[in-house]
Amino acid sequence: MKPFEVIRNVDEGGEYILGSKQTKSHACYLIYGVMMAGEQGREIKPGEGHEEIVLALKGDLSVDGHFTGLLQQGKAIHLKGEETCWLKNESNADAVYIVSGGHAESGQH
Secondary structure: OOOOOOHHHOOOOOEEEEOHHHHOOOOEEEEEEEEOOOOOOEEEOOOOOEEEEEEEEEOOEEEEEOOOEEEOOOOEEEEEOOOOEEEEOOOOOOEEEEEEEEEOHHHOO
16 A cells, blocks of 8 residues: 555645545545635535534634634534535635545444
């Protein structure tokens, strides 16, 4: 087994999803996202039968929705099912976030 390339696969201001296509497993996934300075309105929603932890890895993110407030660098929120948040990068520097998700107990496939 060799490590997965994540950062090199992210387009400027985009996301890379490391999931079942690469791992051959439906148990978990990871999303690495880059938000450009001033970028507004990226939706985060696990979907039915899933849960996600969203971590502000670099920079602070403004969040509206199920959680509303400032998600400071190094802090995380937990979302379940249809709980939805919109991320905004209101700073003048790029921000990075990580979403780690998987199936909820009630959502096993």
